[in-house]
Every structure is written in structure tokens, then in C-alpha cells.
Amino acid sequence: MKKKVLSIELEPTPYKFDLWNAFPECSEYDLWVIFTTSKNWAKDAGHDYQSLQKANFSFDVLGGKRIWRGFLAGWWSIRAINKYDPDLVVIWGYSTSACLISAVWCALHRKRFVLFVDMFNTGEPSGRLILLKQLLREAVRKFIFRTSDHILTSGVLGRQSAIEAGCAVQKVIDFPYVVDIARILADVPESFPVACIDDINSPHPVIFFSGRMIERKGLHVLLSALSKIPKSISWVLWVEGDGPLIEKYKDMAIRFGVAQRVKFLGFSQYSTHSVLLRESDIVVVPSLDDHWGIVVDESVQARKPVISTSATGAAVDRIQDGANGFLIRPGDEDALRDRLDFLLDEDRYRKFVRSLPSPAKTVTPVQNINTILNLL
Numbered sequence: 001m002k003k004k005v006l007s008i009e010l011e012p013t014p015y016k017f018d019l020w021n022a023f024p025e026c027s028e029y030d031l032w033v034i035f036t037t038s039k040n041w042a043k044d045a046g047h048d049y050q051s052l053q054k055a056n057f058s059f060d061v062l063g064g065k066r067i068w069r070g071f072l073a074g075w076w077s078i079r080a081i082n083k084y085d086p087d088l089v090v091i092w093g094y095s096t097s098a099c100l101i102s103a104v105w106c107a108l109h110r111k112r113f114v115l116f117v118d119m120f121n122t123g124e125p126s127g128r129l130i131l132l133k134q135l136l137r138e139a140v141r142k143f144i145f146r147t148s149d150h151i152l153t154s155g156v157l158g159r160q161s162a163i164e165a166g167c168a169v170q171k172v173i174d175f176p177y178v179v180d181i182a183r184i185l186a187d188v189p190e191s192f193p194v195a196c197i198d199d200i201n202s203p204h205p206v207i208f209f210s211g212r213m214i215e216r217k218g219l220h221v222l223l224s225a226l227s228k229i230p231k232s233i234s235w236v237l238w239v240e241g242d243g244p245l246i247e248k249y250k251d252m253a254i255r256f257g258v259a260q261r262v263k264f265l266g267f268s269q270y271s272t273h274s275v276l277l278r279e280s281d282i283v284v285v286p287s288l289d290d291h292w293g294i295v296v297d298e299s300v301q302a303r304k305p306v307i308s309t310s311a312t313g314a315a316v317d318r319i320q321d322g323a324n325g326f327l328i329r330p331g332d333e334d335a336l337r338d339r340l341d342f343l344l345d346e347d348r349y350r351k352f353v354r355s356l357p358s359p360a361k362t363v364t365p366v367q368n369i370n371t372i373l374n375l376l
Contacts, residue, residue, distance in 0.1 A: 002030040003376045006084050008077050008102045009092035011039045012052060012061060014270040015294060018180040020057045022365035029373065032084055033059040036073040036098040051190075051269055053183060062098075074101030081105060088376055089113040090152075094144060107147035114375065115144055116175060118154040119291040119313060120165040141165055149375065154292045155317040176317065177294045178365045181301040187274035195263045196238060200279050204234035205344055208280035208304075210273065210295045211287070213243030218286030218309065218330065220252060225286075225337040227256035233344050235261060240276055242267040277302055282343050287312045288330045300324055300360045305352055307339045317361075324356050 005023075009016065012035045023031045038061050040047055062073045074097050081089060081102065091113055094100045106113040120141075125133035145151065145167045152175035153162050162172045199206055207226075211217035219239065226237060239249070239262060246264065253259040268276065277283070283299040285308035296314035299306045306325035308315035309332075319325040328335040343349050 002028060003088075003373075004030045004032070004084060004086040005088050005090065005372060005376070006080065006086035007031070007033045007090040007092070008080075008099060009033065009035060009090075010096065010099075011035055011037050011047070011049075012059070013047070013049060014052055015177050015179050017053050017055055018183065019178055019365045019368055020059075021053070021055065021180070022369045023057055024369070024373075025056060029376075031057045032080070032086075033057060034077060034080055035059060035061045036070070036077065036096065037061075038063050048267060049270065051271070053270075070097035071101070073098035077102045078105050081109075081111060087112065088149075088372070090116065090372065092116045094140060100140070103144055103148070107143070112149050113147075114150045114152055114173075115148045116152040117158075117162070118177070119158045120153075120161040122161055122164045138166075141167075145171065152371075155313045157313045157316055158291070173371060174363070175368055175371055176314070176363050177292050177297070178363055178368050179294060179298055179301070180365055181298070181362075184274040184277065184298060184302065187271040189269065189271040189275055192272060192275060193263070193265050193268075195265070196276070196279070199236050199238075199263075202236075204236055205281040205349070206279065207235055207237045207282045207284055207340070208240070208276060209237065209284055209286075210240040210276070211285070212241050213246040213249060215245065216287060216289045217241075218288050219245075219249050221286045221288075221331055221333050221336060222284055223249065223252050223256055223258065223262070225333045225340060226261075227258050228333075228337050229341060229344065233341070235340075235344055237262045238276055238280060239264045240266075240268050240273060277304070280304060281349070282307065282340070284336070284340070285309065285312050285315060286330075286336060290314075297362055301362055303353070303356050303358070303360070305343055305349070305356070307336060307343070320357065320361070324360065 077098055089106050091099050091103050150171050150173050151162050151167050152173050153159050154176040159172050253262045283304045283306045285293050285296050287309055290312040293312040293314045296308050297318055300318045309330040310327050311330040319327050321327045326339045
């Protein structure tokens with residue numbers, strides 16, 4: 001009889017498809033994935049994937065964005081657990097009603113489940129009723145830590161956060177977000193930003209930023225650092241992403257005198273993102289706080305020099321400072337400017353790229369799938 005895995009998660013994304021496409025198609029295992037929402041409806045989400053790669057696994061996407069839809073998704077997930085009778089349920093987070101309901105149902109009915117949280121927030125809750133929020137959060141975590149088989153987290157920072165949150169060390173398993181680098185290197189988009197075509201054929205270096213237009217992604221630090229690079233040094237910055245602060249950042253580029261070299265591209269579908277990454281020379285991830293930051297892993301595997309802050313989970317795991325990129329303190333504008341100045345020198349850049357370690361340190365979709373299968 002087949003071993004069955006049921007995954008209950010949020011919105012469908014290209015890296016989730018990369019993960020589950022690595023699940024073996026054989027007589028031993030079966031997989032069903034339930035995406036409890038069609039997209040992330042948060043105001044600062046910025047993601048709107050209209051096309052995804054072909055899936056070789058069974059999945060369903062539940063629509064709707066209202067609160068009551070979340071409870072309906074939870075009820076739908078309960079029915080799926082009962083009908084499918086999986087050997088293992090993988091639940092992605094506990095902050096949505098659908099995922100929390102699924103975890104409670106599994107615990108009450110002694111159904112094996114693992115919970116994925118890229119990084120636990122161990123700080124004080126914000127807003128009003130702080131004490132109540134903290135007590136509720138601790139109660140939910142204790143329940144999940146006690147009843148789940150394992151807690152899946154992303155990298156060193158994720159593991160540390162789970163232990164600080166009260167999870168037993170032996171229950172924590174490294175399970176970072178993963179990408180299929182072969183797909184990224186082969187992606188062919190339906191369209192490509194016209195503004196970038198001339199840059200590909202020009203001699204000036206292309207710096208690439210990919211992220212939501214929100215403060216914690218640190219784009220303001222990058223724009224300020226670039227404004228202090230000597231004007232005699234050529235460069236162009238591709239800014240991929242959307243969000244509530246995009247107009248503010250456009251105004252900031254004008255104030256800093258770099259607007260002529262900065263191209264705001266908006267949100268890109270993932271196949272376009274792949275080409276932007278491939279055609280760039282330097283990738284910068286200046287996040288002030290980022291639980292993972294998958295573009296770091298993509299860039300390292302694509303053999304692009306990366307400058308990232310130590311507040312980015314993937315950077316702590318993937319970047320060997322001075323070998324395949326640079327780690328800087330979050331918000332350290334001077335350090336960012338210095339690293340950019342180093343890589344914008346043509347001779348130094350070529351020498352650095354030639355010495356990039358191979359193979360890149362990473363975790364592949366197949367390795368993550370093997371982690372799941374080993375739990376069975």
C-alpha cells in the first residue's frame with residue numbers, strides 16, 4: 001500500500017512547485033497538496049503569480065480572501081485529512097485559521113503531522129493587548145511542539161528561533177525553501193522588460209534587487225549607498241518588485257540623483273525573474289529583517305556574487321563571506337558601498353567570479369523531499 005503525504009499550505013508559488021515536483025512518481029508514495037488560498041492577500045505581499053510551471057503532483061487551490069473563507073478552508077482541510085487518510089500531514093505555519101485548524105485536528109485525532117515555520121518570532125507582540133497575545137502565542141506553540149512529530153525550519157536562524165521559542169532540540173529539522181536551479185537557468189519568459197534590453201548589451205555592470213517595496217527589505221539603504229559611489233563608475237540597478245512604498249523609492253532615487261540609472265520594473269512573473277537574475281552581474285539583498293530571502297540561494301547557485309545582510313536567513317546559510325559574496329550588518333550603508341565599489345571594478349569582479357566555489361552550498365528540492373520520505 002502506498003505511503004501518503006498531505007501538504008496543507010498557503011498560496012501556490014514557483015518554489016513550492018519546485019519542491020513538490022521532486023516528489024517521486026512511483027508505486028510507493030502518493031502526494032496531495034492543498035493550497036488554502038490563491039494568493040497572499042496582505043497589503044504588502046507584492047506577489048501575484050499568474051503562471052506557474054507544470055506540476056507533476058496532485059493539488060487543489062481554494063479561492064477567496066475574506067476571514068470566513070479561512071475557516072471554510074480549515075473545514076475543507078479537515079475533510080481532506082479524513083478522506084485521504086494520510087500517513088503524514090505537512091502543515092505550513094499556524095498563523096492562518098486553515099493551518100491552525102488542521103494542526104489541532106491532527107493532534108486530537110492522533111494523525112502524524114509536521115509543522116513548517118521558516119522562523120519563529122521570539123520578540124514581543126506588537127499593538128494592544130500585548131500580554132494576552134503573548135499568552136495565547138505561547139499556549140499555541142506549546143501545544144504544537146508537544147503534539148507534532150517535528151518542526152521544520154529554515155537554516156541556522158530558523159533552528160535557533162524554534163529552540164528559543166521552546167521546541168525540543170531533537171524535534172527541529174532543517175527544511176529551507178528550495179529552488180530548482182535547472183529550471184531557473186532554462187526559463188523562457190513570454191515577455192521581458194524592454195527597459196532592460198539595452199543594459200544586457202551594454203558594458204556597464206547590472207546590479208539586481210528583487211523584493212517587496214516595504215521598509216524591511218532595505219531598498220532605501222541600497223539607493224543611498226549607490227548615491228555615494230563616484231559618478232565616474234558606471235552601473236545600472238534593476239529593481240524588481242511591487243508594494244506600498246514603490247512611489248516613495250522612486251522619489252528617493254530622484255533625490256539621491258541616481259534615477260537615471262535605476263529601473264523600477266514592478267512585479268515579475270517567475271520566468272521573467274529567472275532571466276533578470278541570469279543577466280545581472282551583482283545581486284544585493286539589503287534586508288533589515290528577512291526570515292529566508294530565497295533570491296540569495298538562487299543567486300549563489302547561479303554563480304552570481306551576492307551582497308547581503310546578516311539579517312537574511314539564506315545569507316547566513318549560503319554566503320561564505322569573501323568567497324561567494326559578502327555579509328554585512330543590516331543597515332550598514334558604508335559597508336554596502338564599499339562592497340559595491342569592490343565589485344564594480346572590472347578586474348576585481350572578474351577575479352572574484354573566477355574564484356567562486358563550485359558546487360555552491362545549497363539544499364536541493366530532492367534533499368527536502370528525502371527529508372519528508374525519511375519521516376515516513
